[in-house]
Amino acid sequence: MREGSLEAPTRHPLDWHNPEFYDQSKVEQELGRVFDICHGCRRCVNLCTAFPTLFDLVDASSTLEVDGVRKQDYWKVVDQCYLCDMCYMTKCPYVPPHPWNVDFPHLMLRAKAIKFRKGVKLRDRLLSATDALGKLAAIPVVAQSVNAANKNGFARGVLQSVLGVHRDRELPPYTSRKFRSYFEESRSFPVKDGKHAPGKVAIFSTCYVNYNEPGMGHDLLALLEHNEVPYVVVAKEACCGMPKFELGDLEAVDRLKQVNIPVLAKYAGEGYAILTPVPSCTLMFKQELPLMYPDDAGTIAVREAVFDPFEYFVLRKKDGLLKTEFRTPLGKVSYHIPCHSRVQNMGQKTREMLEAIPGTAVTTVERCAGHDGTWGVKSEYFANSMKIGRPVFRQMAEPHPDYVASDCPIAARHIRQGMGDEAQSAVKSHPLSLLRKAYGI
Numbered sequence: 001m002r003e004g005s006l007e008a009p010t011r012h013p014l015d016w017h018n019p020e021f022y023d024q025s026k027v028e029q030e031l032g033r034v035f036d037i038c039h040g041c042r043r044c045v046n047l048c049t050a051f052p053t054l055f056d057l058v059d060a061s062s063t064l065e066v067d068g069v070r071k072q073d074y075w076k077v078v079d080q081c082y083l084c085d086m087c088y089m090t091k092c093p094y095v096p097p098h099p100w101n102v103d104f105p106h107l108m109l110r111a112k113a114i115k116f117r118k119g120v121k122l123r124d125r126l127l128s129a130t131d132a133l134g135k136l137a138a139i140p141v142v143a144q145s146v147n148a149a150n151k152n153g154f155a156r157g158v159l160q161s162v163l164g165v166h167r168d169r170e171l172p173p174y175t176s177r178k179f180r181s182y183f184e185e186s187r188s189f190p191v192k193d194g195k196h197a198p199g200k201v202a203i204f205s206t207c208y209v210n211y212n213e214p215g216m217g218h219d220l221l222a223l224l225e226h227n228e229v230p231y232v233v234v235a236k237e238a239c240c241g242m243p244k245f246e247l248g249d250l251e252a253v254d255r256l257k258q259v260n261i262p263v264l265a266k267y268a269g270e271g272y273a274i275l276t277p278v279p280s281c282t283l284m285f286k287q288e289l290p291l292m293y294p295d296d297a298g299t300i301a302v303r304e305a306v307f308d309p310f311e312y313f314v315l316r317k318k319d320g321l322l323k324t325e326f327r328t329p330l331g332k333v334s335y336h337i338p339c340h341s342r343v344q345n346m347g348q349k350t351r352e353m354l355e356a357i358p359g360t361a362v363t364t365v366e367r368c369a370g371h372d373g374t375w376g377v378k379s380e381y382f383a384n385s386m387k388i389g390r391p392v393f394r395q396m397a398e399p400h401p402d403y404v405a406s407d408c409p410i411a412a413r414h415i416r417q418g419m420g421d422e423a424q425s426a427v428k429s430h431p432l433s434l435l436r437k438a439y440g441i
């Protein structure tokens with residue numbers, strides 16, 4: 001058996017309709033097989049806390065092998081995985097088509113799906129219901145009360161003891177001016193399709209932009225307007241399904257897919273580029289849904305039409321259809337590439353755009369910050385999430401930046417929190433907002 005694979009990695013579709021997918025004894029057998037390969041390899045020891053948990057279990061077992069670890073302890077490893085995909089993407093030489101067929105994140109997902117069916121905490125169901133939570137919290141008076149409570153020590157103590165949301169985790173504010181209710185309509189520019197990307201855009205705004213940081217969405221629209229790209233905000237959207245996916249609630253993912261895909265597939269069919277400003281949501285349409293529905297024409301059409309915003313801008317630049325006159329230098333920018341952008345296999349498009357701005361020095365940090373969507377919010381994982389992020393916080397603080405940015409707004413908040421006093425006057429800003437600032441619009 002050769003060490004590592006020479007072919008390009010592939011990913012098998014998720015066999016989630018097969019009853020065996022949910023068979024606990026089968027999954028424990030597969031966990032044992034893969035854990036044994038990982039124990040002999042240990043390349044991923046510093047990626048997250050899932051691997052150290054596994055190796056500690058093996059090292060403490062009577063046999064010093066995986067066969068000495070109790071099956072019920074396998075689940076401790078599963079709990080530590082937040083499905084960032086980095087082990088699959090950056091480390092593992094045994095991913096398919098290698099015959100050992102190691103897809104650690106998708107095995108964790110299968111185990112999480114079994115756990116979900118057995119019942120999960122109310123807290124986990126609530127945190128993953130981003131759309132429902134957003135709708136409720138964005139009601140004007142409720143938004144102000146939620147935001148005030150998020151900053152109130154007593155209320156946070158209650159939130160921690162009742163719901164298990166760590167009291168020290170800085171939470172995003174809710175807006176009472178939802179993006180989808182208050183956006184500027186596009187002016188009617190002629191559609192200029194390029195060789196690499198379509199000349200009209202449909203925006204899937206995402207729950208986060210709609211309910212938490214609408215400014216990012218408005219910045220994206222301003223950038224399109226400035227570059228004379230006509231846009232629409234998609235007629236109807238639900239959560240992309242990523243929070244439910246990470247919880248293993250695949251039936252909920254299916255329900256959300258039934259809402260989103262027919263709408264988005266129509267835009268794809270009409271020749272729109274679909275932009276989603278949050279990397280995890282983009283990844284859901286580019287990778288996870290197509291792996292769940294490999295034979296569904298709508299899902300595949302959407303996959304082909306979806307772009308990360310900076311991927312889109314760089315392609316427009318390549319087509320000679322992007323304005324490149326910038327008025328405002330940005331100074332020093334510490335920029336973090338989130339895992340879910342890296343998994344999209346598109347190269348460092350945001351860095352490329354930021355570096356094209358004169359008077360801008362970009363320090364790029366390409367390492368997991370350890371938050372994930374909801375994992376780092378939970379009381380039992382908060383400390384580990386800050387620990388995983390520590391090297392990122394340090395590297396981001398080193399150049400004494402003017403701006404701290406990440407494509408993932410949740411990671412950016414976590415990084416800014418972790419940098420603490422070291423960041424001093426560094427301003428947290430999304431790359432879309434920075435690009436808008438640089439254009440002076």
Ligand code: SF4
Pocket residue numbers: 047048049050051080081082083084085086087088104105108
């Ligand atoms: S997917 Fe991410 S969190 Fe999960 S085991 Fe791999 S590196 Fe760790």
Ligand code: SF4
Pocket residue numbers: 037038039041042043044045087088091092093094102104
């Ligand atoms: S996931 Fe792959 S690279 Fe990582 S420890 Fe396991 S076998 Fe090694």
